[in-house]
């Protein structure tokens with residue numbers, strides 16, 4: 001399956017991904033001009049965190065042993081059997097925030113409509129909008145092997161960031177699954 | 183062909199059944215459910231009372247889904263007795279169901295406090311869809327209601343009855359609402375919202391008796407006060423439903439005592455979910471977390487062990503998330519600090535955040551009003567992480583703060 005990978009050295013913290021994600025995936029008007037006037041304000045599913053110089057775009061990792069899936073009591077949180085991507089069926093979401101509590105990455109967002117919102121890697125589109133809009137190429141949408149190729153080319157300077165987590169029996173997901181490539 | 187038998191079709195039982203089917207496509211998997219409804223979400227029950235959802239909306243998997251997985255379900259039948267020596271369970275219908283491995287996923291039952299008038303008509307508890315239908319029915323003929331207990335279920339039920347147009351009061355014997363999940367500051371923010379919704383909130387007062395006329399409830403009696411009520415919902419907590427296990431001589435503490443493989447004191451008999459006593463991940467103390475996600479996880483781990491894989495369950499901690507009166511809140515671990523703990527808080531209007539640190543470790547976190555990033559903090563508690571330089575109270579707190587450590 002294809003996942004979103006991050007080249008942390010290339011991220012300059014410009015937040016273009018946040019902006020394009022909010023406009024494309026959460027606004028009604030789909031343009032910057034109209035989006036800024038909307039209420040509630042469109043919210044991005046990707047967040048650029050960290051200081052300048054050490055910025056990092058975070059969005060759902062679509063974990064193999066996803067704690068959000070186990071936590072959801074309404075069947076809203078689902079995995080697409082074909083792509084492996086995890087998405088929210090909003091009309092089933094009851095806004096209990098158990099997924100928010102379960103996600104160790106903090107990438108599930110309680111929306112203004114009291115439903116959980118998260119990155120689904122723009123599964124109905126050609127490529128995730130954060131990836132296609134990134135001006136520095138810090139985001140890649142690739143399979144593991146495709147990514148390994150890029151990684152080899154770069155000789156391991158990438159943060160290997162899309163690993164599935166080894167969810168422990170208690171649902172604890174260590175941050176070990178954010179590993180530096182070597 | 184191994185014969186797996188599961189008692190209870192809740193979160194734990196269903197998770198176990200699905201896992202067993204996944205591991206072994208040929209095994210015989212049978213579920214016994216005392217309820218007449220198929221697997222549904224209890225979390226939806228207050229919204230059904232409020233009229234926002236219909237009972238059908240709560241169903242998570244029905245006959246079709248279980249049939250597709252070839253899981254045999256005996257719905258509306260109660261398991262009466264376990265015969266551990268004969269490896270069989272007797273049902274209320276008299277039928278005898280044999281097993282090789284048995285899972286008790288019998289869940290919780292509401293605590294029934296002994297009080298005069300407690301058995302009167304118009305007194306309700308909320309745990310099942312059947313309870314919900316009864317409350318819904320009663321609310322149509324009632325003008326006023328009192329909810330006893332201001333925990334998660336009590337407050338949600340009170341708000342739901344208010345939405346139906348009833349005059350509603352909540353009475354809590356502890357000094358503030360949701361005493362298990364919140365501290366005083368957080369509780370004050372929440373109580374304000376609940377009152378703002380038109381509900382009378384009475385804390386620090388015990389209901390001594392229910393007032394009845396001709397066997398029907400007409401009010402509740404506090405120390406020096408009486409509150410009129412056409413119906414009463416008692417929500418003072420739940421306890422593990424251990425009757426079946428106890429009858430078979432299983433060891434019982436707060437729930438059915440389990441070892442690290444979720445096996446009870448009787449070999450071949452496992453327990454999972456609200457019925458099982460497990461260990462606190464941080465302290466090792468015996469606990470029953472009684473939450474949905476934990477029940478799903480335990481159902482899965484129990485199933486893996488029933489199928490012969492030795493997978494240890496490391497325990498859980500008390501954690502809860504809920505949205506009440508428009509206020510989201512997530513509380514994890516120890517919220518009310520012990521003597522040597524340090525606590526840090528930040529409040530701005532209706533948002534409040536608190537961290538409890540024991541030694542160097544994050545021991546508890548509370549997010550109220552804005553719960554984004556609460557999962558990152560919860561994971562720090564679960565991993566017994568050292569707090570180091572991580573500033574959970576900062577508005578910039580995120581997973582990247584943790585990565586940077």
Ligand SMILES: Cc1cc2nc3c(=O)[nH]c(=O)nc-3n(C[C@H](O)[C@H](O)[C@H](O)COP(=O)(O)OP(=O)(O)OC[C@H]3O[C@@H](n4cnc5c(N)ncnc54)[C@H](O)[C@@H]3O)c2cc1C
Pocket residue numbers: 096098189190191192193194195214215216217224225226227228259260261262287288289290308309310334335423426454455456457472473474475477502503504
């Ligand atoms: C109104 C409400 C709101 C809630 N909100 C939340 C929330 O926001 N977050 C959260 O984490 N949790 C919440 N919970 C709690 C959550 O629903 C439980 O933790 C969860 O349902 C536990 O699942 P379980 O499978 O262990 O047990 P249960 O769901 O109790 O299922 C056990 C089943 O076993 C059956 N059974 C018992 N004995 C027998 C027998 N002898 N024979 C046959 N069948 C038997 C019972 O009838 C029952 O159907 C809420 C509960 C309620 C009622």
